[in-house]
Amino acid sequence: MENEPLLMIPGPVPIPQSVRSAMMRQAINHRGPEFSAAYAEIVRTLKPLFGTENELYVISGSGTAGMEAAVANFGRDRRIVSLVNGKFGSRFAEIAGRYGSATVLESTWGTPLDLAGLEAHLAEGAEVITMVHNETSAGIKNPAPAVGALARKYDALFIMDGITSIGGDLVEADRWGVDVAVVGSQKCLAAPAGLAAVSISDRAWERIAETRPYYLDLAAYRKSGKKDLMETPYTPAVPLFLALREACRLIEEEGIEQRIARHRRMADAVRAAAAAWGVDLFPELDEVHAYSNTATAMKIPAGMTDKDLRGTVKKMGIEIAGGQDHLKGKIFRIGTMGAVGAPEILATLAAVQHALRKHGFDAGDGVEAAAGVLE
Structure with a gap:
Protein backbone atom coordinates (compact mmCIF):
# COMPACT_ATOMS: atom_id res chain seq x y z
CA MET A 1 0.00 0.00 0.00
CA GLU A 254 -0.63 -20.94 -6.40
CA GLY A 255 0.56 -24.56 -6.26
CA ILE A 256 3.64 -25.81 -4.44
CA GLU A 257 5.75 -26.48 -7.54
CA GLN A 258 4.86 -23.11 -8.99
CA ARG A 259 5.66 -21.39 -5.71
CA ILE A 260 9.08 -23.00 -5.50
CA ALA A 261 9.76 -22.12 -9.14
CA ARG A 262 8.80 -18.49 -8.45
CA HIS A 263 11.17 -18.26 -5.50
CA ARG A 264 13.99 -19.76 -7.53
CA ARG A 265 13.35 -17.43 -10.45
CA MET A 266 13.45 -14.40 -8.16
CA ALA A 267 16.76 -15.52 -6.66
CA ASP A 268 18.16 -16.23 -10.13
CA ALA A 269 17.19 -12.69 -11.14
CA VAL A 270 19.02 -11.17 -8.17
CA ARG A 271 22.10 -13.24 -8.89
CA ALA A 272 21.96 -12.20 -12.55
CA ALA A 273 21.80 -8.57 -11.44
CA ALA A 274 24.81 -9.04 -9.16
CA ALA A 275 26.82 -10.52 -12.03
CA ALA A 276 25.89 -7.64 -14.32
CA TRP A 277 26.76 -5.07 -11.64
CA GLY A 278 30.10 -6.72 -10.99
CA VAL A 279 29.21 -7.27 -7.32
CA ASP A 280 30.54 -10.46 -5.72
CA LEU A 281 28.23 -12.96 -4.07
CA PHE A 282 29.26 -13.71 -0.50
CA PRO A 283 29.04 -17.51 -0.07
CA GLU A 284 31.79 -19.92 -1.07
CA LEU A 285 30.33 -23.16 -2.41
CA ASP A 286 31.38 -26.73 -3.07
CA GLU A 287 29.64 -29.58 -4.88
CA VAL A 288 26.98 -30.12 -2.18
CA HIS A 289 26.30 -26.56 -1.01
CA ALA A 290 24.27 -24.05 -3.03
CA TYR A 291 23.20 -20.44 -3.06
CA SER A 292 20.08 -19.69 -1.04
CA ASN A 293 16.94 -19.26 -3.12
CA THR A 294 15.26 -17.07 -0.53
CA ALA A 295 18.02 -14.60 0.42
CA THR A 296 20.97 -13.48 -1.69
CA ALA A 297 24.04 -12.21 0.16
CA MET A 298 26.46 -9.90 -1.67
CA LYS A 299 29.64 -8.12 -0.70
CA ILE A 300 29.46 -4.35 -0.29
CA PRO A 301 31.91 -2.91 -2.84
CA ALA A 302 35.14 -1.44 -1.51
CA GLY A 303 34.93 2.25 -0.69
CA MET A 304 31.20 2.12 0.01
CA THR A 305 29.53 1.95 3.41
CA ASP A 306 26.42 0.14 4.53
CA LYS A 307 24.79 3.53 5.04
CA ASP A 308 25.68 4.56 1.50
CA LEU A 309 24.05 1.49 0.05
CA ARG A 310 21.16 0.51 2.27
CA GLY A 311 20.51 4.06 3.41
CA THR A 312 20.02 5.23 -0.18
CA VAL A 313 17.73 2.31 -0.94
CA LYS A 314 15.69 2.96 2.21
CA LYS A 315 15.09 6.57 1.16
CA MET A 316 13.20 5.12 -1.81
CA GLY A 317 10.89 3.17 0.48
CA ILE A 318 12.60 -0.20 0.15
CA GLU A 319 14.32 -2.09 2.95
CA ILE A 320 17.07 -4.59 2.28
CA ALA A 321 19.14 -6.33 4.94
CA GLY A 322 22.71 -5.80 6.05
CA GLY A 323 25.21 -8.19 7.55
CA GLN A 324 24.89 -9.53 11.09
CA ASP A 325 27.48 -9.60 13.86
CA HIS A 326 30.99 -9.53 12.34
CA LEU A 327 29.53 -9.16 8.84
CA LYS A 328 27.98 -5.76 9.59
CA GLY A 329 29.12 -3.27 7.00
CA LYS A 330 30.58 -6.04 4.82
CA ILE A 331 27.60 -7.58 3.06
CA PHE A 332 24.05 -6.74 2.07
CA ARG A 333 21.19 -9.16 1.54
CA ILE A 334 18.07 -9.13 -0.60
CA GLY A 335 15.22 -11.37 0.45
CA THR A 336 13.32 -13.26 -2.24
CA MET A 337 10.61 -14.97 -0.25
CA GLY A 338 6.90 -14.87 0.30
CA ALA A 339 4.29 -12.89 -1.59
CA VAL A 340 6.56 -10.95 -3.94
CA GLY A 341 7.37 -11.25 -7.62
CA ALA A 342 8.84 -9.45 -10.61
CA PRO A 343 7.53 -5.93 -9.76
CA GLU A 344 9.06 -5.97 -6.27
CA ILE A 345 12.30 -7.57 -7.43
CA LEU A 346 12.82 -5.10 -10.27
CA ALA A 347 11.99 -2.11 -8.06
CA THR A 348 14.47 -3.31 -5.45
CA LEU A 349 17.23 -3.95 -7.98
CA ALA A 350 16.67 -0.55 -9.58
CA ALA A 351 17.06 1.10 -6.18
CA VAL A 352 20.24 -0.86 -5.40
CA GLN A 353 21.66 -0.10 -8.84
CA HIS A 354 21.02 3.60 -8.28
CA ALA A 355 22.74 3.45 -4.89
CA LEU A 356 25.77 1.66 -6.31
CA ARG A 357 26.22 4.18 -9.10
CA LYS A 358 25.49 7.18 -6.87
CA HIS A 359 28.33 6.22 -4.55
CA GLY A 360 30.93 5.69 -7.24
CA PHE A 361 30.65 2.03 -8.18
CA ASP A 362 30.68 1.44 -11.93
CA ALA A 363 27.73 -0.97 -11.93
CA GLY A 364 26.51 -2.57 -15.12
CA ASP A 365 22.81 -2.89 -15.95
CA GLY A 366 21.67 -5.43 -13.42
CA VAL A 367 18.04 -4.46 -13.85
CA GLU A 368 18.09 -5.46 -17.50
CA ALA A 369 19.84 -8.72 -16.64
CA ALA A 370 17.24 -9.53 -14.01
CA ALA A 371 14.35 -8.62 -16.34
CA GLY A 372 15.67 -11.19 -18.78
CA VAL A 373 15.33 -13.86 -16.10
CA LEU A 374 11.91 -12.75 -14.92
CA GLU A 375 10.15 -12.25 -18.25
Whole structure:
Protein backbone atom coordinates (compact mmCIF):
# COMPACT_ATOMS: atom_id res chain seq x y z
CA MET A 1 0.00 0.00 0.00
CA GLU A 2 1.02 3.62 -0.48
CA ASN A 3 3.55 4.89 2.07
CA GLU A 4 4.25 1.38 3.32
CA PRO A 5 7.90 0.33 3.06
CA LEU A 6 8.62 -2.57 0.74
CA LEU A 7 10.28 -5.24 2.89
CA MET A 8 12.83 -7.11 0.79
CA ILE A 9 14.62 -8.63 3.75
CA PRO A 10 14.86 -12.31 4.76
CA GLY A 11 11.65 -12.00 6.78
CA PRO A 12 9.30 -10.69 7.81
CA VAL A 13 7.92 -10.31 4.31
CA PRO A 14 5.03 -8.36 2.79
CA ILE A 15 1.70 -9.84 3.88
CA PRO A 16 -1.12 -10.21 1.33
CA GLN A 17 -4.23 -8.17 2.08
CA SER A 18 -6.46 -11.23 2.50
CA VAL A 19 -4.04 -12.59 5.12
CA ARG A 20 -4.16 -9.30 7.02
CA SER A 21 -7.94 -9.23 6.80
CA ALA A 22 -8.20 -12.73 8.26
CA MET A 23 -7.05 -11.35 11.62
CA MET A 24 -9.60 -8.51 11.70
CA ARG A 25 -12.58 -10.25 13.23
CA GLN A 26 -14.23 -11.02 16.53
CA ALA A 27 -12.54 -13.57 18.79
CA ILE A 28 -13.52 -17.22 18.47
CA ASN A 29 -13.45 -20.10 20.95
CA HIS A 30 -10.11 -21.86 20.62
CA ARG A 31 -11.76 -25.01 22.01
CA GLY A 32 -14.48 -24.97 19.37
CA PRO A 33 -15.02 -26.48 15.92
CA GLU A 34 -14.08 -23.38 13.92
CA PHE A 35 -10.60 -23.15 15.38
CA SER A 36 -10.17 -26.93 15.13
CA ALA A 37 -11.02 -26.82 11.42
CA ALA A 38 -8.59 -23.95 10.84
CA TYR A 39 -5.79 -25.77 12.66
CA ALA A 40 -6.42 -28.99 10.75
CA GLU A 41 -6.39 -27.09 7.45
CA ILE A 42 -3.04 -25.52 8.32
CA VAL A 43 -1.51 -28.89 9.15
CA ARG A 44 -2.88 -30.48 5.97
CA THR A 45 -1.37 -27.71 3.83
CA LEU A 46 1.98 -27.54 5.58
CA LYS A 47 2.85 -31.23 5.40
CA PRO A 48 3.56 -31.21 1.64
CA LEU A 49 5.69 -28.08 2.08
CA PHE A 50 7.77 -29.97 4.66
CA GLY A 51 7.81 -33.02 2.40
CA THR A 52 6.53 -35.14 5.26
CA GLU A 53 3.79 -37.51 6.30
CA ASN A 54 4.90 -37.20 9.93
CA GLU A 55 2.85 -35.56 12.66
CA LEU A 56 3.00 -31.76 12.61
CA TYR A 57 1.99 -29.23 15.26
CA VAL A 58 1.85 -25.43 15.44
CA ILE A 59 3.27 -23.49 18.39
CA SER A 60 2.39 -19.92 19.33
CA GLY A 61 5.92 -18.57 19.25
CA SER A 62 8.51 -17.54 16.70
CA GLY A 63 10.75 -19.86 14.71
CA THR A 64 13.23 -19.78 17.57
CA ALA A 65 10.54 -21.27 19.82
CA GLY A 66 10.28 -24.12 17.34
CA MET A 67 14.07 -24.59 17.40
CA GLU A 68 14.07 -24.69 21.19
CA ALA A 69 11.11 -27.07 21.29
CA ALA A 70 12.96 -29.45 18.99
CA VAL A 71 16.12 -29.49 21.06
CA ALA A 72 14.41 -29.44 24.46
CA ASN A 73 12.23 -32.45 23.60
CA PHE A 74 14.70 -34.56 21.63
CA GLY A 75 18.19 -33.37 22.56
CA ARG A 76 18.03 -33.00 26.33
CA ASP A 77 20.95 -34.74 28.06
CA ARG A 78 22.18 -36.15 24.76
CA ARG A 79 25.38 -35.67 22.78
CA ILE A 80 24.56 -33.06 20.16
CA VAL A 81 26.63 -31.95 17.18
CA SER A 82 25.67 -28.49 15.89
CA LEU A 83 26.71 -27.59 12.37
CA VAL A 84 27.39 -23.87 12.02
CA ASN A 85 28.20 -21.62 9.06
CA GLY A 86 26.11 -18.58 9.91
CA LYS A 87 24.14 -16.65 12.51
CA PHE A 88 21.25 -19.07 12.87
CA GLY A 89 23.44 -22.15 13.04
CA SER A 90 25.14 -20.40 15.95
CA ARG A 91 21.75 -19.84 17.56
CA PHE A 92 20.90 -23.52 17.20
CA ALA A 93 24.24 -24.41 18.78
CA GLU A 94 23.57 -22.08 21.70
CA ILE A 95 20.17 -23.66 22.27
CA ALA A 96 21.76 -27.12 22.08
CA GLY A 97 24.25 -26.14 24.75
CA ARG A 98 21.42 -25.28 27.14
CA TYR A 99 19.96 -28.79 26.98
CA GLY A 100 22.63 -31.30 26.00
CA SER A 101 26.34 -31.88 25.65
CA ALA A 102 26.93 -29.83 22.51
CA THR A 103 29.88 -29.96 20.15
CA VAL A 104 30.00 -27.04 17.72
CA LEU A 105 31.46 -27.70 14.28
CA GLU A 106 31.86 -24.13 13.05
CA SER A 107 32.91 -23.15 9.57
CA THR A 108 33.58 -19.59 8.49
CA TRP A 109 30.20 -18.00 7.79
CA GLY A 110 29.13 -18.60 4.22
CA THR A 111 31.49 -21.54 3.65
CA PRO A 112 30.73 -25.29 3.51
CA LEU A 113 29.89 -27.26 6.62
CA ASP A 114 32.39 -29.70 8.11
CA LEU A 115 30.75 -32.97 7.07
CA ALA A 116 33.91 -35.00 7.69
CA GLY A 117 34.04 -33.67 11.24
CA LEU A 118 30.36 -34.50 11.66
CA GLU A 119 30.92 -38.12 10.64
CA ALA A 120 33.84 -38.42 13.04
CA HIS A 121 31.68 -37.27 15.96
CA LEU A 122 28.84 -39.56 14.93
CA ALA A 123 31.25 -42.50 14.81
CA GLU A 124 32.24 -41.63 18.38
CA GLY A 125 28.64 -41.76 19.59
CA ALA A 126 26.99 -38.39 18.96
CA GLU A 127 23.21 -38.84 19.13
CA VAL A 128 21.66 -35.68 17.67
CA ILE A 129 22.52 -33.28 14.83
CA THR A 130 21.26 -29.71 14.47
CA MET A 131 21.56 -27.84 11.18
CA VAL A 132 20.09 -24.80 9.48
CA HIS A 133 19.01 -25.79 5.99
CA ASN A 134 18.96 -22.29 4.52
CA GLU A 135 21.37 -19.92 6.27
CA THR A 136 20.04 -16.49 5.31
CA SER A 137 22.72 -14.65 7.29
CA ALA A 138 25.23 -15.79 4.66
CA GLY A 139 23.04 -16.66 1.67
CA ILE A 140 24.02 -20.33 1.62
CA LYS A 141 21.88 -23.48 1.39
CA ASN A 142 23.28 -26.42 3.32
CA PRO A 143 23.19 -30.07 2.17
CA ALA A 144 20.33 -31.58 4.15
CA PRO A 145 20.32 -34.85 2.14
CA ALA A 146 24.00 -35.49 2.93
CA VAL A 147 23.52 -34.74 6.62
CA GLY A 148 20.39 -36.90 6.75
CA ALA A 149 22.29 -39.81 5.19
CA LEU A 150 24.95 -39.55 7.89
CA ALA A 151 22.29 -39.38 10.59
CA ARG A 152 20.74 -42.61 9.32
CA LYS A 153 24.12 -44.31 8.95
CA TYR A 154 24.88 -43.71 12.62
CA ASP A 155 21.30 -43.87 13.96
CA ALA A 156 21.33 -40.26 15.13
CA LEU A 157 18.38 -37.86 15.20
CA PHE A 158 18.51 -35.05 12.63
CA ILE A 159 16.91 -31.76 13.71
CA MET A 160 16.65 -29.25 10.86
CA ASP A 161 15.81 -25.56 10.87
CA GLY A 162 13.79 -25.09 7.68
CA ILE A 163 12.53 -21.71 8.81
CA THR A 164 13.56 -19.87 5.63
CA SER A 165 13.28 -22.68 3.10
CA ILE A 166 9.99 -24.47 3.80
CA GLY A 167 7.35 -22.93 1.55
CA GLY A 168 9.89 -21.31 -0.76
CA ASP A 169 12.30 -24.05 -1.77
CA LEU A 170 12.23 -27.80 -2.14
CA VAL A 171 12.18 -29.56 1.22
CA GLU A 172 11.77 -33.34 1.43
CA ALA A 173 12.06 -34.03 5.11
CA ASP A 174 11.03 -37.69 4.95
CA ARG A 175 13.17 -38.50 1.94
CA TRP A 176 16.17 -36.69 3.42
CA GLY A 177 15.90 -38.41 6.79
CA VAL A 178 14.96 -35.32 8.79
CA ASP A 179 13.47 -36.34 12.14
CA VAL A 180 12.38 -32.91 13.36
CA ALA A 181 11.86 -29.92 11.06
CA VAL A 182 10.82 -26.37 11.92
CA VAL A 183 9.31 -23.48 9.96
CA GLY A 184 8.43 -19.90 10.96
CA SER A 185 5.27 -18.18 9.79
CA GLN A 186 6.78 -14.85 8.69
CA LYS A 187 9.18 -16.17 6.06
CA CYS A 188 8.26 -18.04 2.88
CA LEU A 189 4.71 -18.69 4.13
CA ALA A 190 4.02 -14.92 3.98
CA ALA A 191 2.03 -14.84 7.21
CA PRO A 192 2.52 -12.64 10.29
CA ALA A 193 5.36 -13.44 12.68
CA GLY A 194 4.58 -15.40 15.82
CA LEU A 195 3.94 -19.03 14.87
CA ALA A 196 6.24 -22.01 14.41
CA ALA A 197 5.32 -25.39 12.98
CA VAL A 198 7.24 -28.53 13.93
CA SER A 199 7.12 -31.95 12.26
CA ILE A 200 8.25 -35.02 14.23
CA SER A 201 9.19 -38.48 12.95
CA ASP A 202 8.29 -41.77 14.63
CA ARG A 203 12.00 -42.25 15.42
CA ALA A 204 12.02 -38.96 17.28
CA TRP A 205 8.88 -39.79 19.26
CA GLU A 206 10.52 -43.03 20.40
CA ARG A 207 13.41 -40.99 21.86
CA ILE A 208 11.54 -38.05 23.37
CA ALA A 209 13.10 -36.86 26.63
CA GLU A 210 11.49 -37.83 29.91
CA THR A 211 12.02 -34.31 31.30
CA ARG A 212 10.53 -31.71 28.98
CA PRO A 213 9.64 -28.01 29.09
CA TYR A 214 6.11 -27.04 30.03
CA TYR A 215 4.93 -24.67 27.30
CA LEU A 216 7.07 -26.29 24.59
CA ASP A 217 6.25 -29.89 25.53
CA LEU A 218 5.61 -31.47 22.14
CA ALA A 219 4.01 -34.50 23.76
CA ALA A 220 1.34 -32.14 25.09
CA TYR A 221 0.81 -30.77 21.58
CA ARG A 222 0.51 -34.34 20.32
CA LYS A 223 -2.10 -35.22 22.93
CA SER A 224 -4.21 -32.13 22.17
CA GLY A 225 -3.79 -32.58 18.43
CA LYS A 226 -5.28 -36.05 18.52
CA LYS A 227 -8.57 -35.00 20.12
CA ASP A 228 -11.82 -35.15 18.12
CA LEU A 229 -11.52 -31.38 17.88
CA MET A 230 -7.89 -30.62 17.07
CA GLU A 231 -6.56 -28.23 19.71
CA THR A 232 -3.38 -26.78 21.14
CA PRO A 233 -2.59 -27.59 24.79
CA TYR A 234 -2.49 -23.92 25.78
CA THR A 235 -4.26 -20.83 24.53
CA PRO A 236 -3.04 -20.20 20.96
CA ALA A 237 -2.55 -16.90 19.16
CA VAL A 238 -5.89 -17.32 17.40
CA PRO A 239 -5.65 -14.34 15.00
CA LEU A 240 -2.27 -15.58 13.80
CA PHE A 241 -3.69 -19.06 13.19
CA LEU A 242 -6.49 -17.55 11.11
CA ALA A 243 -3.97 -15.51 9.14
CA LEU A 244 -1.81 -18.58 8.58
CA ARG A 245 -4.83 -20.53 7.37
CA GLU A 246 -5.44 -17.85 4.73
CA ALA A 247 -1.76 -17.84 3.79
CA CYS A 248 -2.01 -21.61 3.35
CA ARG A 249 -5.03 -21.16 1.11
CA LEU A 250 -3.02 -18.81 -1.10
CA ILE A 251 -0.16 -21.32 -1.22
CA GLU A 252 -2.51 -24.05 -2.41
CA GLU A 253 -4.05 -21.67 -4.92
CA GLU A 254 -0.63 -20.94 -6.40
CA GLY A 255 0.56 -24.56 -6.26
CA ILE A 256 3.64 -25.81 -4.44
CA GLU A 257 5.75 -26.48 -7.54
CA GLN A 258 4.86 -23.11 -8.99
CA ARG A 259 5.66 -21.39 -5.71
CA ILE A 260 9.08 -23.00 -5.50
CA ALA A 261 9.76 -22.12 -9.14
CA ARG A 262 8.80 -18.49 -8.45
CA HIS A 263 11.17 -18.26 -5.50
CA ARG A 264 13.99 -19.76 -7.53
CA ARG A 265 13.35 -17.43 -10.45
CA MET A 266 13.45 -14.40 -8.16
CA ALA A 267 16.76 -15.52 -6.66
CA ASP A 268 18.16 -16.23 -10.13
CA ALA A 269 17.19 -12.69 -11.14
CA VAL A 270 19.02 -11.17 -8.17
CA ARG A 271 22.10 -13.24 -8.89
CA ALA A 272 21.96 -12.20 -12.55
CA ALA A 273 21.80 -8.57 -11.44
CA ALA A 274 24.81 -9.04 -9.16
CA ALA A 275 26.82 -10.52 -12.03
CA ALA A 276 25.89 -7.64 -14.32
CA TRP A 277 26.76 -5.07 -11.64
CA GLY A 278 30.10 -6.72 -10.99
CA VAL A 279 29.21 -7.27 -7.32
CA ASP A 280 30.54 -10.46 -5.72
CA LEU A 281 28.23 -12.96 -4.07
CA PHE A 282 29.26 -13.71 -0.50
CA PRO A 283 29.04 -17.51 -0.07
CA GLU A 284 31.79 -19.92 -1.07
CA LEU A 285 30.33 -23.16 -2.41
CA ASP A 286 31.38 -26.73 -3.07
CA GLU A 287 29.64 -29.58 -4.88
CA VAL A 288 26.98 -30.12 -2.18
CA HIS A 289 26.30 -26.56 -1.01
CA ALA A 290 24.27 -24.05 -3.03
CA TYR A 291 23.20 -20.44 -3.06
CA SER A 292 20.08 -19.69 -1.04
CA ASN A 293 16.94 -19.26 -3.12
CA THR A 294 15.26 -17.07 -0.53
CA ALA A 295 18.02 -14.60 0.42
CA THR A 296 20.97 -13.48 -1.69
CA ALA A 297 24.04 -12.21 0.16
CA MET A 298 26.46 -9.90 -1.67
CA LYS A 299 29.64 -8.12 -0.70
CA ILE A 300 29.46 -4.35 -0.29
CA PRO A 301 31.91 -2.91 -2.84
CA ALA A 302 35.14 -1.44 -1.51
CA GLY A 303 34.93 2.25 -0.69
CA MET A 304 31.20 2.12 0.01
CA THR A 305 29.53 1.95 3.41
CA ASP A 306 26.42 0.14 4.53
CA LYS A 307 24.79 3.53 5.04
CA ASP A 308 25.68 4.56 1.50
CA LEU A 309 24.05 1.49 0.05
CA ARG A 310 21.16 0.51 2.27
CA GLY A 311 20.51 4.06 3.41
CA THR A 312 20.02 5.23 -0.18
CA VAL A 313 17.73 2.31 -0.94
CA LYS A 314 15.69 2.96 2.21
CA LYS A 315 15.09 6.57 1.16
CA MET A 316 13.20 5.12 -1.81
CA GLY A 317 10.89 3.17 0.48
CA ILE A 318 12.60 -0.20 0.15
CA GLU A 319 14.32 -2.09 2.95
CA ILE A 320 17.07 -4.59 2.28
CA ALA A 321 19.14 -6.33 4.94
CA GLY A 322 22.71 -5.80 6.05
CA GLY A 323 25.21 -8.19 7.55
CA GLN A 324 24.89 -9.53 11.09
CA ASP A 325 27.48 -9.60 13.86
CA HIS A 326 30.99 -9.53 12.34
CA LEU A 327 29.53 -9.16 8.84
CA LYS A 328 27.98 -5.76 9.59
CA GLY A 329 29.12 -3.27 7.00
CA LYS A 330 30.58 -6.04 4.82
CA ILE A 331 27.60 -7.58 3.06
CA PHE A 332 24.05 -6.74 2.07
CA ARG A 333 21.19 -9.16 1.54
CA ILE A 334 18.07 -9.13 -0.60
CA GLY A 335 15.22 -11.37 0.45
CA THR A 336 13.32 -13.26 -2.24
CA MET A 337 10.61 -14.97 -0.25
CA GLY A 338 6.90 -14.87 0.30
CA ALA A 339 4.29 -12.89 -1.59
CA VAL A 340 6.56 -10.95 -3.94
CA GLY A 341 7.37 -11.25 -7.62
CA ALA A 342 8.84 -9.45 -10.61
CA PRO A 343 7.53 -5.93 -9.76
CA GLU A 344 9.06 -5.97 -6.27
CA ILE A 345 12.30 -7.57 -7.43
CA LEU A 346 12.82 -5.10 -10.27
CA ALA A 347 11.99 -2.11 -8.06
CA THR A 348 14.47 -3.31 -5.45
CA LEU A 349 17.23 -3.95 -7.98
CA ALA A 350 16.67 -0.55 -9.58
CA ALA A 351 17.06 1.10 -6.18
CA VAL A 352 20.24 -0.86 -5.40
CA GLN A 353 21.66 -0.10 -8.84
CA HIS A 354 21.02 3.60 -8.28
CA ALA A 355 22.74 3.45 -4.89
CA LEU A 356 25.77 1.66 -6.31
CA ARG A 357 26.22 4.18 -9.10
CA LYS A 358 25.49 7.18 -6.87
CA HIS A 359 28.33 6.22 -4.55
CA GLY A 360 30.93 5.69 -7.24
CA PHE A 361 30.65 2.03 -8.18
CA ASP A 362 30.68 1.44 -11.93
CA ALA A 363 27.73 -0.97 -11.93
CA GLY A 364 26.51 -2.57 -15.12
CA ASP A 365 22.81 -2.89 -15.95
CA GLY A 366 21.67 -5.43 -13.42
CA VAL A 367 18.04 -4.46 -13.85
CA GLU A 368 18.09 -5.46 -17.50
CA ALA A 369 19.84 -8.72 -16.64
CA ALA A 370 17.24 -9.53 -14.01
CA ALA A 371 14.35 -8.62 -16.34
CA GLY A 372 15.67 -11.19 -18.78
CA VAL A 373 15.33 -13.86 -16.10
CA LEU A 374 11.91 -12.75 -14.92
CA GLU A 375 10.15 -12.25 -18.25
